[in-house]
Amino acid sequence: MHDVIFVNRDFLAAGLLATLQISAIAIVCGTLIGAVVALLRYLRVPFAARFCALYVGLIQGAPLLVVLLFCYFALPALFGYKTTAYWATVLSFSVFIGAYLAEDIRAGLQSVSPKLIQAALASGLTMAQVLRLVVLPIGVRSVIPPIIGQYVRLIKFTSVASIISVQELTGNALLVNARVFEPATILSFVAIVYLIVCQAVSLFGRWLNARFSVRT
Amino acid sequence: MNYSFDWSALWLHRDLIVSGFITTVELASISLVLATVLGMVIGTCGAVGSRGLRVFAVGWVELIRSVPLLIHMYIWYMALAVLKLPAFACAVLALSIYSSAYVTEIVRAGIENLPAGQAKAALASGLTQFQTLRLVIYPQVLRRILPSLASVFSQLIKDSSLASVIAVADITYEAGALDGMTFRTFEVYAMTLVLYLVLVSIVNRLLGALLGSSMRASRPSPRELSDA
């Protein structure tokens, strides 16, 4: 019964690799989007901040699957371009997690006390410098747990990409199952792999927080 | 952009949209009730139970939460197909158990954060453990965690979209069907997005109105709740 995993190990490993790849790209892009949106909202940049608020509200009210399907089917139909399932996944995931990260990062930025900002300004730093040297470092480091939590969510989300035939871990596992039909073994294996990956990332997050969080 | 909009196709098949909407609401509601019950039981064990129970509760939460919801759905639908459960039941079970992990955390934290004096005073006045829970602890905890539970409901509605993958005829499933029938891809998926947005907004506002000040007082932390 366990042979089925061993026999297909290369294919499943390739799936895991794809999962990690997609996660990595979406994490990087999503964090960039999140940081920019958070800053725009924190600084209340006219017009841009309002647009960002709409973006966050829209994404937070939508299921990931629907955002994915929208990016894969609806947008190409509307604008007449072709896209691959892989890139539709990366795009929709980045946009999706970006909205949640934006809120977490914004909360971090807002947690920096205005008096500290005043003190920094009083020493002759410009607002831009204060943001770069004081608000961002402290703000981001104070929300490491929520940010890592979003990253773990993202890794779990990648399973949804299997629905549009992306060859990540879940997708490949289902393909194997379609051939050999051992759902109990295969799904247990897949569950354990996700468990290990998620726990590893969480553990890393806990270390990161212990090392870098700012004590006041 | 050469796309010509045709929204009438949606109106033509409004019966499918409505039935999908109803299925989603049913799915989310039933799962919420089950998730809350299960979550409260395990969460209470995790907070006030014996050492073994506490370890179990923590381990259970970590295990359930670390496995993607989609895998939960497939497990019930495929791996446990021997139980011959209909797709809707599989979706309910998967959603309930998955969400209960989050409720467990919320309940456990809620009970632990209650001032210790409460339980001590209750026990000192002669109430049994069970009475203490029922009359003193739960009422206070429930009031404090309601905003977080509202978030769980909100998240459940969005998570329920995955049921479409195991052929439950919810909003997302019907959207796929509609796309296949009308080829009005953009209109169909735009409408799907709007439907979920509206549903989630209504739920948030309703719960906000029902809970009033307790909702505004303690904002739920959406980071504890997650997934598609």
Added chain:
Amino acid sequence: MIDIQNVSKSYGAIPVLQDCSLSVKRGEVVVVCGPSGSGKSTLIKCVNGLEPYQAGSITVAGVEVGARHTDLPKLRAKIGMVFQSFELYPHLCALDNVMLAQIHVLRRSRDEARTRAMALLTRVGLAERAQQMPADLSGGQQQRVAIARTLALDPDAILLDEPTSALDPEMVSEVLDVITALARDGMTMMVVTHEMGFARRVADRVIFMDQGRVVEDTATQTFFAAPASARAKEFLSKILAH
């Protein structure tokens, strides 16, 4: 050095400062005292532009603070400020706290900034705690680092907003000693404080404020021997009672 003329400020309809005037000459130490809500902290924050004011003018070393074209960061580099709640950067060690503005405002090299920072930390008696984080320092130690941080920019004047009010009593003297030494070295200072003993020893002039107005502005000895206003007399008697 600092010239405040007829400054008024209000938060909406609530007046906070009413027609305040005072000046601080180079090398002078001026203490501003008064009951809570008298506007003294607000006034001192107007001097380096942290708080805007609606009427009057404030000139610092010839630069008009409220003018539209004033380069505030440049002005603030010349006036240091010490806060009641220390406000050290929690993510940086003491040394980095003292180095930050040197590098990014004065554009000194890291090495030069480090040398000066160590010298200043030695001057306030905290050289061996240079690598420690603010969270590991006591209140008195944090405030001394904050003073070093201010001195790092070689300011022309220093504003101190209740520098010892947030300290446990046994740490107040270590901070006051540092400030006293600064006064002896000829630093121009404007200090908002309740520490009347310190004021008596170190201040050249005492300003008494009440309800947003400057009520008295006299030489230290005169103020303590025979305050002119009834309000000041009342305040002094309450403060000196314990």
